[in-house]
Every structure is written in structure tokens, then in C-alpha cells.
Amino acid sequence: MKRLVLNTIPYVLIIVCYGLVGEYFLFENKESYSIDRVTTLQQESETETYYCREILGNSLSNYKFQMLKKKQPTGVMVLGQSVTLQFRDFMFEPYQDDFYNTGLMARNVKDLNYVMDLIDQGDLNKPKLILLGVDISFFLEHTILDSVEWTRNYPEDRAISSKSHLKGIQRIFLNSKYRSTPTTNYGFGRAGMSGRGYRSDGSYRHKPDIERYLRDSTYNDGALITYLKNRTAPFIEPFLFSEQKKLQYFEFLERVEAMDIELILYVPPYSDVYFNQAIQDTMFNAYWKQFMGVQQELTTLGFNVIPFTTPSKIGLTDHYMVDAEHPGEVMCAMQLQRAIQQKRLEGDIIQSLTFSMVNEYGKLEYVIPISFMNDPIDQLLVKQTQKKV
């Protein structure tokens, strides 16, 4: 047996060396920091930090849920998909320190109800105000987002999964990009270290888009229109509106109201470039009419709705969008502030929002359409450019 062990050792050593080298790069890129550790460090940090892994994957609903449980906001909670990720804490002053944006944690109505269950059970604090994104995916008859309960059955943290580590190490060895460590150290995970990712308030910093704008003031609509034309995700046929899911959504809204939580329903915008083309598409158009029917019904029922718009309809340009479907933070803040100023949103908490920080940041010289540029690391970028809106 000794002979077998001795003869096997060289092969085992190859595997061990491979693993150690890979783990070194994962550690250097702060990819192997567990979600538990990241959320603790983010909460404790006095400066803004970002979380986004590039090699191992984010296990996002896990991360968001752990952070939510640690933050336990009693002020404002943002719920919804990626379109809500630009709502930031300072937009909800005076509740900026009692805020969390859970964007991309709850992906379907079951998830939303689960969050309410946790509040009911006392596992989560009851927030005074919820801003909820009214995403078109909530009413789709068939969507992959319904396949899992993302919050209740959140994915395993990939930093503690041996298979994810093995896959990550493969990437490191096959792609030299991952073998170079970021020169900056602004957060956790390879992207987080370079300043792209989820802030401690749950919102997302679009680093490449900010840098692109600073570089050449251009706007990139992305590939959403191509997805629509090719009927690829998220436009997989049959792209049908579900009355049943609408009913479930409305039941959820009633539940929130019954819990005495103020509610703002945010119908996210599309870029003009995208929307003008998409509306010509028969499949999209048919769905859109029904979706707008929901918006109308919500308004009629007296819910606080920030209605659908495109940038041009509110006097902006597509430059205020990150891409075809994601509004930038400046546009989000403007939509929210205007809706309150125009008395379209009711509620004590809503009326108590002061927007003084938004106004202050808005006056800054270097605000760009998709960012207030108020993160500490934005100042470095600001110094490199003279561009302003």
C-alpha cells in the first residue's frame, strides 16, 4: 500500500498545486470572501465599498437577503428587479440611514409574499415605506423567473461551494484576465475591487457606463431590441399576459396596504430609441397594452404610481438611461421628486421626504446624466474629466 501511496503522490501534488495557485488568485481578487463576511465588512466600513464577483458568481439573492437581514430597515425598502437598482439611500432623506434596496432579491410574486411573511413573523422589521418596481416580468404567463423562490430558497454562496471554486479556478487558468489583480481596492470580488457592484445600501454602481460617458458622452442602448426581434430572453414566446398573475400581484399590494406600509409603485421607463421600435412589434405591443392597463387600474384604485415614461416625455434624453431598460440614478431621483412635488403621491412618509441631498448633489458641477458622481471614488474620475451636464 505504501508503494501505491508513494506512486500516487506526484499526481495528487499536481492537483494540489493547481488548487493552491487558483485559490491564491481567488483570494487576491477577493472572490473567496463569503457573503457573510462581505455583508459584515460592508456594514462596518466607513467608506463606500462595492460587492461584485466576476469569477465565482454573486449568488445575488443570497447576498441581498443576508444584507437585508443585517440592515433590518424600518424606514424605506426598495423591492423589485434590476430596474429599481438605481434608487439610493440619500434619495429618501430623512430615512437615508434606515434604507435598503433589495433590487434583484425578490424576482416574482411568491418572493414578494415571502418578504411580507418574514415581516409578519417579525423576522424582518416592518418598513414605513416600500418602493416597488412594477416589472413587466411580474405579469408574464411564462417566465424562467418563476422557476425558483429566489428569496426563500436562495442560492448557495459560491464562495463556500467546492464546485464553484473548481469552476472559478478553471476560468483563472484559461483566461489571463483573471490572473491580474485589480489595481484598486474598493470592495469585494474582482469587479467590486475596481468599483463596480452593489453598494452597502443595495444600489448598483455602473462603473463602465459612467466611465464611457465621461470618456465620450455617448449613450449605448444595448441589445434589448435585438432580443425582442430574435425572440430571445426575456422575450421568449409565448409572450403572454397572465390575468391570474395580475390578480396575485394585486393581492400582494392589498397585503402591503393592510400592513399599514406606504407604497410607491414605480413603472420603469424605456429609452426612446428602444420604445419607439419595440412598440411597432406586434407581440410586444399586444403585451404592452395589457401592461398599461395594469398601470391604469393601479392609478384608478388610488395607488401611488410613478407612471411609465420615456426620457423625452419628461424633458430628458436617452443619456439619462444606463441602457434601453435601466434608468440612471439621476432620472430615478427626478421621477420620484417630481411625482411628490406634483402631489401625485400621497402619504405621510412620502410627503416627509426632503430631497435636500438630491438637490445638493444635483447642483454639483460634475453630475452626469446617469450618475450624481457623489461616491468617494467618483471624485477620482471627476478629476480626470471636465465634462458636465
Next chain:
Amino acid sequence: MKFNSIEFLIFLGVTFFVLWSVKRNLKVFNILLLIISYVFYAWWDYRFLFLIIFSSLIDYTVGYWIPKSQHKKALIGISLSVNLGLLMFFKYANFFIESFQDLLHQLNLQANYQTLSIILPVGISFYTFQTLSYSLDVYKGKIKPEKNLVAFLNYVSFFPQLVAGPIERATTFLPQFSRERIYNYPQAVAGLRLLLYGFFKKMVIADNIGIQVDAVYQNYDTNNGFSLYVASALFFVQLYADFSAYTDIARGVAKLLGFELVKNFKTPLFAKSFPEFWSRWHISLTNWFRDYLFIWLAGLNKKSSLWRIISTIILFVVIGFWHGANYTFIIFGLIHGLGFIPRILSRNNKQIRKALSFLNEHKVASIFSMLGTYSILSLTAVLFRSPNITTATAIFRSITQDFGSTLNQGLLSVLPIALGILTFEWITRDKKHPFYVENLHPYVRRTLYVVMIILILLYGYFGKEPFYYFQF
């Protein structure tokens, strides 16, 4: 616990050292091995552990009493009813409920039977047949009953082959648990070699091909017939690499622990006819059905060729159905059964015999036979791979009516992998075992091992891809 997991490698390492540390005490060795096998099985789902223990105890008891009893038929009937009853319930209950419901609908009758919420116990199709073969062999007087309960329980639940075979026979496998355990270095090395080859075939070949085949099958409505046909042809390579990898790993682990398991494959993708294919593919299953079903069935009318054809078709429909409760498998079996007709007819027809031997033996003709057989196998793979008849029909429609000329890029990317494994298997087709490298210079051999390890680390699939035959 899957073979292709880090947990299994740790489990195997611990098992190896623990078992060999008690090699001098066979009793303790067997008890520890049994505990290890049950832990391995319970890792999947501990609830079904009771099922395997129950099945084993039934056959141990039946086997014990058969030689002593006047009611041998009743006893074997108990074994058959319990084992096949459990298999039918867990694997086929919903299929029969749905089929009955469909039949009533066809007859315009109202029916609303709820399907049952049943989880298929892992490996039930394999261990049921293994334990049954013991009772049947005792009943036929081929073997004497095993008195040692621990040895018998080990025979049914030996962890390397518990989940997906090969299906062992009591005549050859059971005595191994009563033999003195002697550590054998060449056997252990051969075991490690099989493990390496198995992991390589599973993780580098089968899983990478599988990703592309899955992508085409999931979007069968947007792929042309050419891509669907190539996907089906590649699926057979994937299935072979996957299943034979499992067998290699099982045999390798068994060798490491001092046991020998039967061969399950002999380069089946180079078969020149359907009968030859089945003599090379999943050999332990084919032999089981041959010995316990076909010989009895065909023996009911030995002189009639027509009856032999019918028996063969019944045999392959049953083999198809063994794979899963789905009409696709039944039709798959039916077509494979029909593929035996030329050989059956050749028994009484000189011209057919001559033609078949020409197709088998002539250098050029045999290559065409091989390609022809593989082409038809690829078509039947559509049935094996499709989740239902509707999908299979749609794929056949695409292949016959919308063949096209462009090939899916994903499939194109894995073609070299498939050709690579086929080339290697062709070169080693006449060797003693699938990964025959003993004749290579030690340095070359070691370099080959290192290259394979590096390829597994760099290109192996570390996702959640289980072995394909686990679902059966």
C-alpha cells in the same frame, strides 16, 4: 453522493484506508463495507435505505428456504412479486395511471385519477435485478443459498455498482465477499487507472458534449434537421462516454477494494449490426434479460422462427421499458428488437446468412455496416433522448422534412472531442480493457496520466451533471 464530486473522492480515500486496515478480519471488513455502502446510499436519500434492506432481506429469506421448502414456486413468487412490485410502484405507477386515463379518454369515458407524488429511489432498477437474480439462481439450483447475511447484504448494496450497475450475478460476485482479502498492488493500480479514465470520459467528454446536445434538444424547434441528427449521433457518444465512465469508475473502485466487477461495454459504437451492438452495450443488463426472460420465452416454441422474432421483440420492448416509464423507450426497444430479424431469419436461410457474414467480415463492407448501424442507432437515439413522443415526432419531422445544411456551432465545437474518444476506442478496441496503456513506456504512460489530469482540471465540467443512467 455522486462519483464526480469532491465528497466522493474524500469518501473513497477514507474507505480505502479504513477497509484495508482491517483486511485480516474478514468479518469486520464486511461489516464495515456494508456500513460504508449504506452510508453511501443514504447520502442520496436515507428513506430509501429501508427499501433496499427490505428487498435484500426478502431475497435472503426466500433463498434460505427454497432448498428446504416444498413450495418453491410460492417462495420465488414472493420474491418476484415483492421486488417487481416495488419497482412497478416506484417507477411505473404514474405511467400506468396516465396511460389508463388516456385510454378512457379515447373511449370518451370520464376519468380523473390523480397521479402519485413518487420519487424514484436511486438505483432501484439495478439492485432489484441483482437481488432477484440470486433468488432465481437458487430456485434453479445454480447456486446454494448464502448463509452469511452480511455477505448477502453486501452483494446487494456494494456501493461502487449500487446506483448504476453493472448488474452482478450471485454466482460470480457473492463468493468474493467470503474470500480472504489480500491487497494486490497491480489490481489497485489498474483500479486507479480505470478511475482516471472514467473521470476523464465523464467530465471532459460526456459532459462537454452533453451541454451542446442539451442546448440543441431544448431548442429543437429552432434547429434544423441536420443539427438535430448530429446532436442525436453525438448523444450516443455522450451516453456511451457517460455510462461507460460510470462503469469504469465502479470497476476501478471495486478493484481498489480488492473486488472484480464484470465488464459492461466492449466498444459498442463500432458494432456492425443491432445484435452485435447489444452484445457490446450494457452487457450485464442484456445478459440478465437473456438468461431470465428470453431463454424461457423463446423456449416455449423453439422451432418457430416467427416465435423467436416475437420473443426478441418482447425482450427488447421490456429492455426499453426498463429504461423508463415512457412510450419513447418502448418504441426504442421495439425498433431494436426489429433489428434482430435478419439474424433470426439467417438461422434457416443460407442466403441471408451469407449476406450477413459478408457485411460483417468483408473489409470494406464491414465499415459500411458499422457506419450504417451507427446512423440508425443515432436515429433511435432521438427516442432515447426526447422527453416524450411529441418531441421525438417533431424532431423526426425536422430530420426528414427540414434537413438544411448548416450545423449548430455548439455541436461543431464538440465534434473533435467525440472524434477523439472514438479514435482512442478504435485503437484500443481489441485490448483487454478500455484504457489499455500498460504496453506504453512508463514515462509516456505517466505523461499521459498527467495530461489527462490537467485536461480534467482545465476542461472538466464541474457543474451538477449527474450520470445519465442514474435516472433509470
